[in-house]
Amino acid sequence: MLGKSMKILEVDKRSLMLSSSLTVAVAVNGSRKSKCALKWALERFSDEGKVMFKLLHVRARIPTVPTPMGNYIPISQVRDDVAAAYKKEMEWKTSKRLLPHKQLCSEKKV
Structure with missing residues (x-):
């Protein structure tokens, strides 16, 4: 159900200031598979200049x-x-549960 019950829990203020040519969003749930998906995305896109990563x-x-x-x-x-x-x-x-995913992003400086 969308609407009044939705709210953003965390917003990275740095991401609001960047004007990025590419935004990569990775859906994560804390599982090993989602961590692998994030690693793949970081390896694939983090060296392509201005890239903004979003963990969903x-x-x-x-x-x-x-x-x-x-x-x-x-x-x-x-x-x-x-x-x-x-x-x-x-x-x-x-x-x-999501801390390892955030740490991966920090290690890649994204």
Whole structure:
């Protein structure tokens, strides 16, 4: 569902200032296969002058929150602080999963 629920979580300010002749977007999900795809793209396009690389990762909305008993409760039925803490934990896990991909880009200075 697109619309109001969409938001950009991270924006690299340097990428907004570059006027690049080529933009390469690689969809990543933290898997070994997506890391291989990123390596391929970096090897293939990073030496072609001004190239902007974008890492794309889509996270689904969080409809439920797990309980200590192993059940799931709709996020609308938990306290705001519990929902916020769970969302923050999911963001942290996503960032951790994508860190190797970001490091590859840093190593190539893109």
